[in-house]
Amino acid sequence: MVDVALITECADPGLKPAIVERFVTAAGSDDPLTVTVRSGKRVVLAPKPATPEAAMGLIRQNIGRNVVRVGITQYPAGLGVLEAGELKPDLVDACANLRMGTALFAKVYRIVLKWYGNPTGEEAERQVFEDAVIAWQSGYFEGEAVFRTPDSGKDEINTSDADAPANDDVEKTEEPDAKVQSEASEPAEDAAHDDPNKAGIRIDLSGIGAK
Template identity: 55%
Template sequence: MLDAALIKECADPSLKPAIVEQFVAAVGSQDPLAISVKSGGRLILIPKATTADEAMKIIRQNVGHAVVRVGLTQFPAGVAARDASELKPDLVEPCANLRMGTAMFAKILRIVSKWYGNPESEEVFPQIFDDAVYTWKTGEFEGESAFQAEDPGGPLAEQPNGVVQRVAPTTADQPVEPAASSQSKVQDAGIRIDLSRIGEKKN
C-alpha cells in the first residue's frame, strides 16, 4: 500500500487518494526499481535492478525496440523521451514516478470520460476506471495510442472516496471451476442413465 504522505505530496491533485491507491494496486509495483520489458507481446526476462543506476541502464538498453514499464506506476518509459539518452533517473524515483504516472492516468481518465460523454455521476466512474486501467495496460484506446494522445481536458466523473466498486464482473472474473464441476456432474448423470438403459434391454 502506498504511503499517504507520498500520495499527498506527489500524486496528481485531480485524483482522490483512494483512486491513486487503487490505480497503483491495479497496474503498478511496490518496488520503485521494478522494470518490465515486453516485445511482440512477450515478457522478456531481465536482471533485477538493485540501484537506480542499474535500473536506468536496463531501461536505456531496451527503450526503442521494446515496451518498457517502470517504477511504482509502471510508467511507459518510452513516452518520457524520444531517445534513450534523454531518459532521466526521475523514472525510478518514487515521487517523480508517481507524479508522472498519476498525471498520465488522469489524462487517460479524461479521454475515456469524453468517450462516455463526460458524465459527472459517481455511478459511472467504476466503468470509466476499469476502461482506463485496461487502456493503461494496453497503451491504446479506440485503436490509438493513449499515452501520446492530447489531453481533452474537461471534468472527470465524480470519484468515490473509497474503493471503486466494479459495475459487473467481466468474463475473466467469472468463476470457471463451478461451471466445469457442474458439467462433469451432467456427464456423470448421463452415463448412469445410459448404463441403466442398457441393463434394462439385456433383461
C-alpha cells in the same frame, strides 16, 4: 499499497487519493525499481535491478526496441524520449514516478470519461476507471493511442496538464492487443481495431446518475 503520505505529497492533485491508490494497486508496483520489459505480448525476462543505476541501465538497454514500463506506476519509459541518453533517473524515483504517472493516467482517465459522455455515479466511475486502467496498460483505447491523443478535457475532472510528446518507439512496440490486465479485471475486448466502427459494443453509461 502505496503510502498515503507519498500520495499526498507527490500524486497529481486532480486525482482523488482513492483513485490514485486503486490505480497503483491495479496497474503499478510496490517497488520503484521495478522495470517491466515486453516485446509484443511476451515479457522479456531480466534480472531484478537492485539499485537505481541498475534499473536505468536495464531501461537504456531496451528503450526503442521493446516496451519498457517502470516504477510504482509502471510509467511508459519511452514517452517523449528520442534517445536513451535523454532518460532521467526520475523514472525510478518514487515521488517523481508517481507524479508523472498519475498526471498521465489523469489524461487517460479524461479520454475514457469523455468517450462515455461524462457520466456520474459509482457504477459509471467503476467502469470508466477499469477501462482507463486497461488503456494505461495497453496504451490504446478504442483504437486510439491514448498517450498521443490530445487532451481536450482538463476541466472535466480538474486535473493538471499531462500532455507529453510520445516517442514513436513506444507506439510501434506497444501493440493495441497486448493488454495486460489485473487478475480482478474482466477479459477486455481486442483494442487492435483501428476502425472505431468495428469496436465492440460498450455499455451506455450516459444515463447513470442523471436526475
